[in-house]
Amino acid sequence: MKAKVEVFLKTGVLDVEGKAIEGALHGLGFGEVSGVRVGKTIEFDLAGADPAKAEADVKAMCDRLLANTVIEGYRVEVV
Amino acid sequence: MKAKVEVFLKTGVLDVEGKAIEGALHGLGFGEVSGVRVGKTIEFDLAGADPAKAEADVKAMCDRLLANTVIEGYRVEVV
Amino acid sequence: MKAKVEVFLKTGVLDVEGKAIEGALHGLGFGEVSGVRVGKTIEFDLAGADPAKAEADVKAMCDRLLANTVIEGYRVEVV
Amino acid sequence: MKAKVEVFLKTGVLDVEGKAIEGALHGLGFGEVSGVRVGKTIEFDLAGADPAKAEADVKAMCDRLLANTVIEGYRVEVV
Numbered sequence: 001m002k003a004k005v006e007v008f009l010k011t012g013v014l015d016v017e018g019k020a021i022e023g024a025l026h027g028l029g030f031g032e033v034s035g036v037r038v039g040k041t042i043e044f045d046l047a048g049a050d051p052a053k054a055e056a057d058v059k060a061m062c063d064r065l066l067a068n069t070v071i072e073g074y075r076v077e078v079v
Numbered sequence: 080m081k082a083k084v085e086v087f088l089k090t091g092v093l094d095v096e097g098k099a100i101e102g103a104l105h106g107l108g109f110g111e112v113s114g115v116r117v118g119k120t121i122e123f124d125l126a127g128a129d130p131a132k133a134e135a136d137v138k139a140m141c142d143r144l145l146a147n148t149v150i151e152g153y154r155v156e157v158v
Numbered sequence: 159m160k161a162k163v164e165v166f167l168k169t170g171v172l173d174v175e176g177k178a179i180e181g182a183l184h185g186l187g188f189g190e191v192s193g194v195r196v197g198k199t200i201e202f203d204l205a206g207a208d209p210a211k212a213e214a215d216v217k218a219m220c221d222r223l224l225a226n227t228v229i230e231g232y233r234v235e236v237v
Numbered sequence: 238m239k240a241k242v243e244v245f246l247k248t249g250v251l252d253v254e255g256k257a258i259e260g261a262l263h264g265l266g267f268g269e270v271s272g273v274r275v276g277k278t279i280e281f282d283l284a285g286a287d288p289a290k291a292e293a294d295v296k297a298m299c300d301r302l303l304a305n306t307v308i309e310g311y312r313v314e315v316v
Contacts, residue, residue, distance in 0.1 A: 006120060014226045017254070021121060023223070023261025024144055030136065032126040041085060041118040042100060047111040057109065065103055065181070068172045071229060093305045096175070102302070103181025144260070147251045150308060164278060179279060182302055188294065190284040191240075199243060199276040200258060205269040215267065223261055 001046040003058045004077040007067045008039035042066055046078070054078045080125040082137045083156040086146045087118035121145055125157070133157045159204040161216045162235040165225045166197035200224055204236070212236045238283040240295045241314040244304045245276035279303055283315070291315045 009015050015037050022036040046054050055078045062074045088094050097115040104112045125133050134157045146153045167173050176194040183191045204212050213236045220232045246252050255273040262270045283291050292315045299311045 008120070014228065016223060016226050016230075017257075018121075018123075020223060020254075020257045020261040021145070022123070023264040024257040024259070025140055027260040027264045028140075028143060030140055032136070033140075034124045034126070036121060036123040039120040039122070041087070041120055042097075042115060043118070044097075044101070044115040045113045047113070057111070061104055061107075061109055061112075064107060065174060065178060066100070068174050070172065072174075093307065095302060095305050095309075096178075099175075099178045099182040099302060101182070102185040103178040106181040106185045144253060144257060147253050149251065151253075166278070176279075176281075179303070180281070183298055186298075186301060188298055190294070191298075192282045192284070194279060194281040197278040197280070199245070199278055200255075200273060201276070202255075202259070202273040203271045205271070215269070219262055219265075219267055219270075222265060224258070 001048065001051065001054050002079050003044055003046050003054065004079075005042040005058060005062060005066055006039055006075045007042070007062070007072050008037060008074075010071055010073050013071045051078055080127065080130065080133050081158050082123055082125050082133065083158075084121040084137060084141060084145055085118055085154045086121070086141070086151050087116060087153075089150055089152050092150045130157055159206065159209065159212050160237050161202055161204050161212065162237075163200040163216060163220060163224055164197055164233045165200070165220070165230050166195060166232075168229055168231050171229045209236055238285065238288065238291050239316050240281055240283050240291065241316075242279040242295060242299060242303055243276055243312045244279070244299070244309050245274060245311075247308055247310050250308045288315055 017038040018036040025033045048054055058076045067074045094116050096117040101115040127133055137155045137157060141153045173195050175196040180194040206212055216234045225232045252274050254275040259273040285291055295313045304311045
């Protein structure tokens with residue numbers, strides 16, 4: 001199975017990298033851009049054949065290692 | 080419109096952050112994980128109503144600022 | 159002049175990248191490592207000849223763009 | 238002992254995050270800034286009392302996990 005995790009800052013947490021990218025895009029003439037948010041994706045292979053167990057495991061990985069759940073949220077996809 | 084860009088290291092470029100995450104997941108008992116790759120997502124709003132122009136603009140943003148195309152690839156989605 | 163900014167998570171904010179690196183180093187046999195913290199450095203050239211003004215400017219850059227001062231601290235060096 | 242590792246892109250490798258920060262700083266009125274380069278610092282504690290061994294170990298950590306030596310260089314400090 002393949003897992004994909006998206007980790008992003010929670011709404012309300014200032015995204016400094018997003019702000020930097022937005023400013024730079026404006027400077028390059030892309031003034032139509034707003035609300036830039038930067039996140040992280042983590043993709044990997046998962047041995048095993050039980051999708052429900054896999055999804056539960058990936059959520060546990062997020063809570064224990066991949067995300068700082070005080071400031072970050074995450075989305076999990078297992079296929 | 081909403082744009083989403085995914086930037087990831089090209090196949091063959093060592094992903095040190097992915098390697099660190101994989102080692103740490105193994106240490107936590109998630110031995111079923113392999114091939115971890117870490118990427119970046121950049122999401123933003125786009126003023127304008129022409130999807131074809133928007134997609135071309137977002138590709139230009141990738142080539143000029145968002146990705147280092149020597150070592151990174153990108154995927155663009157405009158909706 | 160040259161400026162160097164170090165941005166790091168405040169004590170008490172979970173450092174997920176540091177945790178991943180620590181787990182991976184342990185897995186590679188480097189069990190003597192603890193307390194891993196990951197930060198960012200931003201180095202650049204600064205036109206101008208007044209060190210006091212330069213330092214004040216760099217601090218303003220940190221507060222306005224380079225750091226999320228709710229969760230991050232920074233150190234500034236201008237030489 | 239305390240170790241500090243600085244990882245940075247080699248000269249000649251495009252630094253997209255540095256470029257974004259530079260563009261954004263110009264947009265905020267800090268036009269005196271040029272040549273922005275972004276790096277990563279990794280700080281940790283090291284059990285043991287032999288500084289020479291510690292430094293050799295930290296270099297091995299860099300080569301094996303902390304840096305992609307094809308595109309990145311590093312500096313090590315052990316105190």
